[in-house]
Amino acid sequence: MSVCMTGSESEARAHQDCLTKPRGSLGRLEDIACWLAARQGRVKPEPLRPHIAVFAGDHGVCEEGVSAYPSVVTAEMVRNFARGGAAINVLARQCGASLAVVDVGVAADLAELDGIVHANVRRGTASLLHGPAMSGDEMRAAMQAGRDQACAAMDGGANLLIAGDMGIGNTTASACLICRLTGASPEEVVGTGTGVDQAAYRHKLEVVGEALGRVAGQPDADALRELGGLEIAAMAGFYLQAAEAGVPVLIDGFISAAAALAARCFEPEIGRWMLASHVSQETGHALALEALGLSPLLDFGMRLGEGSGAALVVPLLQSAVALHNDMASFESAGVTDRDG
Amino acid sequence: MSVCMTGSESEARAHQDCLTKPRGSLGRLEDIACWLAARQGRVKPEPLRPHIAVFAGDHGVCEEGVSAYPSVVTAEMVRNFARGGAAINVLARQCGASLAVVDVGVAADLAELDGIVHANVRRGTASLLHGPAMSGDEMRAAMQAGRDQACAAMDGGANLLIAGDMGIGNTTASACLICRLTGASPEEVVGTGTGVDQAAYRHKLEVVGEALGRVAGQPDADALRELGGLEIAAMAGFYLQAAEAGVPVLIDGFISAAAALAARCFEPEIGRWMLASHVSQETGHALALEALGLSPLLDFGMRLGEGSGAALVVPLLQSAVALHNDMASFESAGVTDRDG
Numbered sequence: 001m002s003v004c005m006t007g008s009e010s011e012a013r014a015h016q017d018c019l020t021k022p023r024g025s026l027g028r029l030e031d032i033a034c035w036l037a038a039r040q041g042r043v044k045p046e047p048l049r050p051h052i053a054v055f056a057g058d059h060g061v062c063e064e065g066v067s068a069y070p071s072v073v074t075a076e077m078v079r080n081f082a083r084g085g086a087a088i089n090v091l092a093r094q095c096g097a098s099l100a101v102v103d104v105g106v107a108a109d110l111a112e113l114d115g116i117v118h119a120n121v122r123r124g125t126a127s128l129l130h131g132p133a134m135s136g137d138e139m140r141a142a143m144q145a146g147r148d149q150a151c152a153a154m155d156g157g158a159n160l161l162i163a164g165d166m167g168i169g170n171t172t173a174s175a176c177l178i179c180r181l182t183g184a185s186p187e188e189v190v191g192t193g194t195g196v197d198q199a200a201y202r203h204k205l206e207v208v209g210e211a212l213g214r215v216a217g218q219p220d221a222d223a224l225r226e227l228g229g230l231e232i233a234a235m236a237g238f239y240l241q242a243a244e245a246g247v248p249v250l251i252d253g254f255i256s257a258a259a260a261l262a263a264r265c266f267e268p269e270i271g272r273w274m275l276a277s278h279v280s281q282e283t284g285h286a287l288a289l290e291a292l293g294l295s296p297l298l299d300f301g302m303r304l305g306e307g308s309g310a311a312l313v314v315p316l317l318q319s320a321v322a323l324h325n326d327m328a329s330f331e332s333a334g335v336t337d338r339d340g
Numbered sequence: 341m342s343v344c345m346t347g348s349e350s351e352a353r354a355h356q357d358c359l360t361k362p363r364g365s366l367g368r369l370e371d372i373a374c375w376l377a378a379r380q381g382r383v384k385p386e387p388l389r390p391h392i393a394v395f396a397g398d399h400g401v402c403e404e405g406v407s408a409y410p411s412v413v414t415a416e417m418v419r420n421f422a423r424g425g426a427a428i429n430v431l432a433r434q435c436g437a438s439l440a441v442v443d444v445g446v447a448a449d450l451a452e453l454d455g456i457v458h459a460n461v462r463r464g465t466a467s468l469l470h471g472p473a474m475s476g477d478e479m480r481a482a483m484q485a486g487r488d489q490a491c492a493a494m495d496g497g498a499n500l501l502i503a504g505d506m507g508i509g510n511t512t513a514s515a516c517l518i519c520r521l522t523g524a525s526p527e528e529v530v531g532t533g534t535g536v537d538q539a540a541y542r543h544k545l546e547v548v549g550e551a552l553g554r555v556a557g558q559p560d561a562d563a564l565r566e567l568g569g570l571e572i573a574a575m576a577g578f579y580l581q582a583a584e585a586g587v588p589v590l591i592d593g594f595i596s597a598a599a600a601l602a603a604r605c606f607e608p609e610i611g612r613w614m615l616a617s618h619v620s621q622e623t624g625h626a627l628a629l630e631a632l633g634l635s636p637l638l639d640f641g642m643r644l645g646e647g648s649g650a651a652l653v654v655p656l657l658q659s660a661v662a663l664h665n666d667m668a669s670f671e672s673a674g675v676t677d678r679d680g
Contacts, residue, residue, distance in 0.1 A: 085668025
């Protein structure tokens with residue numbers, strides 16, 4: 001949370017201090033409410049209208065054997081999203097969020113699939129081990145697809161934006177991005193993703209190390225094109241558009257943090273619009289959040305992606321806003337304050 | 341969570357492993373769903389119907405100057421609960437819980453107040469510094485008031501029970517109970533409660549130390565009568581009744597943990613029915629939860645009581661159940677499993 005308070009953040013804090021509870025006794029709920037108040041420029045934030053966009057893309061690096069699941073699962077899971085059967089569908093319903101599923105780079109023809117957004121830029125990236133994952137034009141098109149989704153959500157009234165990911169192989173791409181953009185070593189960042197065994201894990205470490213060697217010395221702004229994924233580029237564009245419009249985003253897991261770091265290469269102040277929902281079990285997520293200056297709200301040992309961790313914590317934010325807006329004050333309730 | 345799985349817990353785990361996500365990737369959400377399944381004796385737990393009972397009582401030890409607020413605030417806050425203006429009212433509405441407010445020992449005449457349960461056993465305890473806080477008959481009557489509330493809630497269909505507290509001075513009573521029942525020192529357990537200054541904190545430490553000296557060598561089962569509060573006794577009775585009926589309880593903060601430890605003196609296996617919602621900022625709460633064998637879900641630096649931390653995490657439990665019950669399986673969704 002911001003240490004330096006803006007006008008409406010300090011006004012929101014003053015409001016908190018009038019409510020019928022010992023000052024500060026709601027802990028992070030008070031910080032969240034004041035942070036949202038400041039972002040919305042109001043003493044009392046509006047109720048949250050969350051929107052989740054899940055971006056799907058495939059990864060050429062899967063041919064290196066870095067994932068426990070085959071690439072075909074990306075398209076199969078997009079079909080599962082479209083039918084409402086995945087974790088993020090359930091969690092979106094639980095927290096009252098609208099949900100869009102976006103094919104930005106799946107390696108299958110999903111043109112006939114109803115209920116998703118068709119914005120396929122390319123059918124999966126090239127292997128980041130051997131060259132750029134995508135071209136500059138492809139990266140910009142994927143980022144624009146993300147920006148378009150943020151605009152559509154905000155036009156629809158959303159005031160809290162969540163980006164989720166689906167892409168077999170994307171923990172490898174994200175590990176590369178996090179290493180490249182934080183300076184951390186593969187050993188500090190690479191995890192087992194959806195659950196590779198020890199031999200595959202060691203190979204994943206080597207792949208990340210080699211890819212980092214390939215791009216050594218390049219500018220930060222090239223990292224997304226060289227090492228990213230189409231869904232990660234879309235998420236970065238989504239975050240940039242939200243920040244430009246002044247709408248908060250709730251960061252999800254490992255992939256989401258990698259996309260946030262990539263977005264920061266284009267807008268250094270973007271962290272000001274971000275809250276971290278949870279710290280995942282994936283190695284390096286905590287380190288990436290720290291690099292973003294974010295402190296996660298929850299530690300549930302999750303490692304699913306899809307925006308699931310972010311959707312899970314939305315009710316905590318909704319409660320923070322409701323407490324801030326709906327509690328009685330010492331004066332209105334006739335309760336003696338400690339100085340009374 | 342329990343390491344030894346019952347029949348329905350292992351069946352619930354097998355069900356989790358068929359859902360369209362990498363096994364274990366929902367982390368603690370999977371544990372929660374399987375724990376609730378086991379407690380309900382079902383593979384798929386019923387949706388949660390939470391009920392919150394807030395028990396209010398005053399404390400004679402306040403005359404020792406151990407609290408930042410005067411005793412009169414207990415009754416004032418009960419009136420605030422009755423009007424719906426306190427934090428727990430807001431949080432109960434947020435999570436869809438029913439709420440009962442129970443005067444079990446407030447030091448004021450609340451007989452004319454509508455919208456609360458009148459079960460006053462005594463108008464505040466005696467000072468635990470100089471003798472027993474209450475008589476054995478008073479303790480049993482307060483515990484019965486708690487049992488009655490659990491019965492009423494379960495008769496109304498509740499399948500998740502939360503006890504909250506309101507009682508100026510009750511962090512002192514709870515610190516005494518936690519020290520007495522865990523063997524921890526006052527320095528490890530006593531906190532600043534609603535916010536006493538350093539001088540008052542040192543005095544609070546002395547009061548707790550002296551009270552512990554007074555009851556040294558007495559049986560554990562006497563601790564509640566000697567050192568407790570009427571609302572703490574009611575919470576202990578509430579927990580005992582829930583456990584006897586086989587209904588899970590969600591533990592709140594410092595006072596709630598003290599009541600749980602007191603209840604365990606009467607039923608050693610009671611922890612099997614408990615989940616810990618959060619770890620509060622109050623010193624010694626983490627230690628009390630550890631003694632109960634419980635691992636908190638949230639660490640938000642809260643220190644309010646009222647059942648607020650427990651009510652806050654109810655949506656996380658509701659999401660755990662919804663994911664467990666509503667997600668598609670690999671088979672039903674036609675998604676390739678890692679072994680497929």
